[in-house]
């Protein structure tokens with residue numbers, strides 16, 4: 001039986017744990033035996049059980065005081081799933097946890113943007129040097145396959161550029177401004193009340209979150225070693241309802257578009273005019289990515305870019321890839 005050590009048991013961690021239990025029969029058919037979570041690590045402690053740690057009340061009864069690094073040594077899992085809080089400035093604590101697992105030859109799956117944003121080169125190099133998988137589909141656009149689409153499906157057709165909407169909160173706000181004529185502040189307030197936006201919305205509306213995803217996508221898909229500071233970034237805070245109305249009269253929508261180009265090495269996140277009938281003009285909190293490819297034109301993929309369960313599907317898909325031994 002494959003054993004999983006899970007760091008972080010919040011929205012995504014818990015959803016991944018539940019999904020693993022729900023999908024157990026299918027996973028058993030795919031992998032021979034369904035994998036089990038044998039350890040859960042949170043800020044507040046560690047829960048270890050070789051028979052499988054429960055998601056709910058049973059979890060809370062057997063708390064141990066154990067650091068993540070000590071738990072890696074004690075458990076020696078088949079996969080370490082890292083879903084702790086993201087820090088876009090330092091990448092910590094995720095970066096240290098991921099490094100500790102890779103150093104020990106333990107495969108890693110994460111949805112945490114911070115470590116890949118700040119330490120893409122060193123972490124992927126370490127994984128290669130150790131011959132250990134490091135997978136991070138969930139870091140970009142939640143449930144939408146972007147990194148894995150490139151890595152598996154488009155392996156014979158390189159991506160040369162991408163344009164997309166990588167932040168659902170700002171797209172929700174722009175959609176509500178366009179469809180209801182709301183002012184930015186009112187649309188933001190509504191997004192906060194519905195749980196789409198954080199109490200501090202800077203990262204979403206200022207384009208930081210989209211820029212972080214763009215950097216990971218550009219490094220992985222385009223092979224361009226961009227850093228966060230290389231991205232020209234402008235948020236949606238100054239977009240007015242009047243500007244949106246004017247654009248609509250001319251047949252355009254205003255969308256926060258993330259763009260990176262392999263040839264020019266230019267990358268930006270900024271409000272752009274998008275023809276209303278463009279595949280990039282998705283509504284509400286959806287995300288979308290249009291890939292331009294070297295040999296087959298461009299195509300677009302869209303879907304749910306965030307949410308605990310949605311992101312957990314990307315994490316589970318990476319775990320399955322690791323356990324099938326598809327990549328190293």
Ligand SMILES: NC(=O)c1ccc[n+]([C@@H]2O[C@H](COP(=O)([O-])OP(=O)(O)OC[C@H]3O[C@@H](n4cnc5c(N)ncnc54)[C@H](OP(=O)(O)O)[C@@H]3O)[C@@H](O)[C@H]2O)c1
Nearest residue numbers: 008009010011012042043044083084085086112306307311
């Ligand atoms: N939510 C989404 O829609 C989404 C989408 C894509 C990617 N992600 C990424 O997925 C990750 C998890 O997000 P989330 O929404 O599940 O966050 P969350 O609900 O805030 O949960 C974070 C978890 O990390 C644990 N944690 C924090 N610091 C820790 C430390 N130093 N050591 C061990 N555990 C620690 C917390 O422990 P306690 O329970 O003890 O507080 C908590 O269980 C983040 O990196 C996020 O950026 C989230």
